[in-house]
Amino acid sequence: MDDAGRKVFVLDTNILLHEPLAIYSFKEHDVIIPMTVLEELDRIKDSKRDVSRDARVAIRALEDIFHDATPEQIAGGIPITAAGEACGSISIFADYEITETVHAFADKAGDNRILNGVLYLQAYYSPREVVLITKDINMRLRAKGAGVYHVDDYRSDQLIDDIRMLTKGYYQFPGSFWERVGVCHSEKQGRATLHTLPVELFEAPYINQYLIDEGSDFAGRIQSLEGDSLTFKDIGHERMMHRQAWGIHPKNIYQGMALDALMDPDIDLVILTGPAGCGKTILAMAAALEQVIEKSMYDKIIVTRNTPEIAESIGFLPGTEEEKMMPWLAAVTDTMEALHKHDVCTDGSMKYIFEKANIQFKSINFMRGRSIQNAFVLLDECQNLTASQIKTIITRCGEGTKLVCSGNLAQIDSSYLSPVTSGLTYIVERFKHFEGSANVYLNGVVRSRLAEFAEENL
CATH class of the missing domain: 3.40.50.1010 (5'-nuclease)
Structure with a gap:
């Protein structure tokens, strides 16, 4: 030049x-x-x-x-x-x-x-x-x-120009899926039914993308892409809606897809995005408790999040590292109370569960250099993290560890980040074609009718 x-x-x-x-x-x-x-x-x-x-x-x-x-x-x-x-x-x-x-x-x-x-x-x-x-x-x-x-603006690290283009993790077919597709090759693998179809029937497909339709009788997840053909697992809308973890059942199809990914041992990274009150934290905690206590798939639960504006002041808070982090992880303790609100003694149940599941609250500032083995890790509020900070957490995960990243891109507190430059947006796009990850945007507020109205009208 x-x-x-x-x-x-x-x-x-x-x-x-x-x-x-x-x-x-x-x-x-x-x-x-x-x-x-x-x-x-x-x-x-x-x-x-x-x-x-x-x-x-x-x-x-x-x-x-x-x-x-x-x-x-x-x-x-x-x-x-x-x-x-x-x-x-x-x-x-x-x-x-x-x-x-x-x-x-x-x-x-x-x-x-x-x-x-x-x-x-x-x-x-x-x-x-x-x-x-x-x-x-x-x-x-x-x-x-x-x-x-x-x-x-500096855009070299922006994978998308408009947050509305962000991958939602699922594709909804208009009308009935089976009427649209017609005949396809099917086979049984154990308890799973797999269907193979031409790629051109789908819009920008990728591995572990969920497939649903407006008819509310079909649900599947893409298993593999080979040349001009695509193979997906037929999960079924009814079966997905009847899944449960720690007594929690999906309230809508989006929660059903999220719970399916959270409970799948072959998926190492689950990314949950969506508005406030859509159920990201409660689904992640229910899946964690189910797999740690009931199924003994992991040894412990580690909950961590960014601590904006207090990287310098956490040392002045009283108590151990876990106790210092409690004010910043109140969303998790609120979720634990909701999961055990019908118990005879909620406080006693929570204390027992915290010990039984070996739940640890950690600050993201002290995660560098660690190697986390055989754990269920929940990274909450990660819309406030940069790509390099999220990379720090993901690279800590060793064998047998499952990581759940959750966040709401409409609630970014960092003055240095926007929805298109957030680390959460970055990993959604970067891990889209990784066979060990799944991403689900939880559409719809289920916390309360008040929260739903506020999300839609404020």
Whole structure:
């Protein structure tokens, strides 16, 4: 590519906090890091916020590139390589030397310096395209208002552009499935009935995708894809709705699909998404108790979740690690109470179950380096996790461990994540074709008519 076709990308601080190695994602184009970004990374790396580690990783990556370079080379640009392939260059720009033309927001001096630097570079490199890359929506609006021609979000880690395109884990056929299909090849394997059909009858099929129809008499799950044919297991709508775990029966077909995946020993990862009150946590806990206590398939239950805003303060809470985590895992204890509310002594039942099932409450901050064997792991509220944080948990799981990830993409608390960049969205798309995982979007609120009305109308 000639110089005129190469773009100049100016990175905001939040890009390096979101993806510390983002500097390698711009291929043959040139990357510029304003000095203000380095100052902000330096301030964040020593903080107790959960992004301090990402700031340190970004700083080390820049140091690896610039450690032998002269000041002139750093300002002019150092060629970089990624995966053995030559990319563009990276340089540091002294934006504090630029005469300010943007003075808006006195409390946003750093943003102002970055914007002034981009305006200067835009004129300096003309007619080359200078693009400000930032995840801050308001920064993008301010940049356009200040006269920056090209502003964009960082999308290299976005597998989808619209959250409405996210895989739901099932496909619903209009009308009756069997009337639509007609004749197919069928065979029995033990107690299971398998049917083989041409792939073109289905829309973007993948392994462990559930199949249902509007007629409410059919339910199946894809077992394998081979060339032009597809084989699925005929589960049956009635049989799926009569499954139970720890006394819990599905209230709708979506819960039936979720419970089928949770109770299948051949599925190592189950991803449950859906609105508040759709039954994600209670189904996961019921399946965990059933398989640990009744079936002895696992040795223990480990419950963990992200602790936003308190990575620094968990140590100040009283008690052991489990006791410190109790306020953040109240959803699980509420679920346990709901599962045993009809017992003669609910408190006694819960205490017995906690000991019998060896339920452990762990902080995600202390999971790194562990190896979890023979356990049922429930990762709750994982819409607030980045892809790298979820990877940390998944790679902890050893032999005989089942992991359940649940979350609601409409309730993201992290200021650094959106529904399309959440780690939950990332693993839904990444594990779509993995034979050991299943994903189900639980459509419909079953908590109460009040919760259902609120979800639909607020």
